[in-house]
Amino acid sequence: MSTASTASAPAATTAGTTNRSRLRALSAQAWLVAPALIFLFIFFVLPLVDNGQRSFVVGDNHWSLANYNKLFFDRYYLGVLGQTIGLSVVVSAICLVLGYPLAYYLVRYAGRWRSLIIFLLVAPLLTSIIMRTFGWRVIFARRGMLNNFLIETGLIDAPIHFLNGPISVIVGLVHVLVPFMVLSIASVLQGINPRLEESAQILGAGRTRTFLLVTLPLSLDGIGTGTILVFMLTCGSFVTLLLLGGGSIHTLPLLIYQQFNTTRDLSLASAMSNVMLVIALICLYIQLRFIRRKGVKG
């Protein structure tokens, strides 16, 4: 009984309610949301107002749009912007493709191995990033494990340059971010009754059709969560880029780190972070609208 209405859940809530109870529900909702909203207003929005102002001050207290002019009209900085978003899209897509089957396995087949799988998933996050990078260096180096293996098996003739380029950066990022995708999807899949899939199959749908028509739409919220988290985390990461990319890939967080650490140009750093915040928020909003619409229509 419960499972049948799962798909159209959000629509059902609103269907038969009168305006008055809707209003009451809204004020109840407001009370639930208020504490978190107030907390973030005080400790997130207010501190950043100051930061926002700083980005318009250049040199000795002199108001200017120079920073933004540079970020939006200089070809180099536009490229950086593109690379930041491009990298996030690629990493999110790879995490989704790699993570979904694992999430499915975790929920449906793992049985008593579940805890072990979860532990193995999060283990990379528990080791220092610098040592983890060292691990990848050992594996990817010109005379490293992977190249040795590929040469011995005759798959390649000369060692491949994996390090200090996009390959090692993407591998390094996927390695730490895929758990966020898997667990986000798994926590939603968990709520889907397996009988729903069984019924679909009994009614004659093949495995693929069942997956595409039943399982996938129902887990869309999990996919959305996972994609948002991975996208945002990639957008903001710089340590992996720095350590595995050898500086060959330029993204906004990496430049922000440079401004902070080397040039001490906090005005430009603030402008970059504001640009990033706005772009990320737009992506976030679009993603949320998309999931919401899809979810409601089921």
Place this chain on the structure above:
Amino acid sequence: MRRALKSMPLLGLHLYVIAFFAFMLLPIVVVVLVGFSSTDYIVFPIEGFSLKWFWRVYEYKPFLQSFVVTFEVAIVSTVLAIILGVPAAIGLARSDHPAASVVMTMLLSPLSMPAIILGFALLFYLSMLGFGVSLLSLIIAHTVVAIPYIVRTVAAVYRSLAPSLEEVALILGASRWQTFRHVTLPLITPGISAGALFAMLLSIDNLPLSYFFGSPGTSTLPVVMLSYLENQFDPAIAAVSTLQLAVAVIILVVIERIYGLRGLSAA
């Protein structure tokens, strides 16, 4: 024959999972092995076996001290984020109000702020408020970034549940609190666990926020590890990572023994 054909995809899935974890564990195995190295420099494959780096971790006081601070901050900030985030997620998840997406975006926005900028801004702001460089400031900063994870994962799980379950409980005479306690909460637990796990893991690994609030009593493990590594490139860091893993295993085993298998694995 048909049966074998049918189980083919499942076999494929099993093989995929094994290959996947080989990928996940490969660099970690390197790290753990280096932790047991007997040389004073970092080299792989290791040239000899020894436990001396674990002794070094024990001996070098800042490691142990920051270990405690790190877990304290991670746990307290995650609990705070749960208290603030779960109601917000429930309030927003099923709302079709036009403002809902905007509010949700707002609650998730700390995800999109580069942590180094947030840390810097918060240091000045909290110092102005008089909190200064303290454990409280550190916890506030970590709570700000933990909230989005809880809100997002709980909202996703809650949205995928049937509202009829709660409605039935209410019709049967349960109070709102009872309904939440006995119906809603158990059902959204996978979301809370996943979100809490994310929040804790990222808190434990967070450098750019913790860095600005470091003091002799409030430096976290990543801060201490980075400052150690920059000046002394030896296997002690690998030993710390190995210990961190060991602590995680122990916590996991204990939780499992006490609360049964379903607890965490529901995530």
Place this chain on the structure above:
Amino acid sequence: MIKFPRRDFLKATGAAGAAGLLSTLPSGAFAQNKPDRITVTSYGGVWETAIRDYFVADFKKRTGVDADVQLGNPNQWISQVKASPNKPPLDAVVATAELIIEAGRAGLVDKIDGAKLSNLKDVDKRFVDICEGWGVCFDYGAGGFGYHKGRVKNPPKSFVEFVDRTAKGEWTASMMTPNWNPATLFVIWALNDVYGGKLDDITPALDAIKRMKKNCIFWGSVTDFLTHLSSGEADIGIYPDGRVWAYYDTGAHWIDFINPSEGGVMIPVAIMKPKNAPDIAWEYINSMIAAEPQAKFAEKMNYGVTNNKVVYSDKVKPRITPWDKTRFPPIAEIGPHLSNWIERWNKEIGV
């Protein structure tokens, strides 16, 4: 299924967390108000051990006041002082000359004063001037060539030779990037100065790097140099002397260092006293520039120190680059050009 013990778990962790919070807060606040303790700073690892064992110990012996050592890096400490200028959480801060000048110009630092520092007379004036008078240097590193003795039999004697032979492909060089802050001096200023460039135009330095680029492997972090050399990915590179010798002492006896004939660039580490920090902090700074603890520091760290009276042991004497054989970069004047330098590096070198 409905009876979940989750709440008890949350309750327990919440209580444990709150208890931890309460137990740490008051003690932290107390430590700051207690007049017989000050807070000083240090880099981590062996640095911290040396700071504690030599400078803090000397300070404590002379004044009876103890010092807590805060780990981290100068950027963090200067930010913390800046955030609470009236009640700085730190009483004496170790930092690079560049950051000390920035903080000094922002009015956050007390000027170095010979009347308050009895040991200042034994320190060359250049070590105060390089900080514009806002701090005093206590040790320094010189950026020369660290290399693998086995693979580089005939090391380059000068920067010019290094650039030419790297460009020719005689070896692979492990090259630092400005993501590690000292690279702006060790590499960009060093090469620009050698090839006659001016501060407002680093084209000569960038040209040299472009020539070498195809035979370089660039770093992500400061330890990458050691990894590159030990794994065989690179053979030589510009690196500070002290770090080369520290690595040598861990058993990597294949590594060696040479100071180029033009002079490796000197990067000093200095100490300053934030405004509104208690006067006793001057005594700590006095310990940092005293001959006896500095000699012990040099012995342990393989870095040159600034007190003229220090006599290096036979072990470290051949290792330490005398400061008159180094080049002092005009740190105060470089500051305003850094944004431009980094932007050009990003656009033209691209790593």
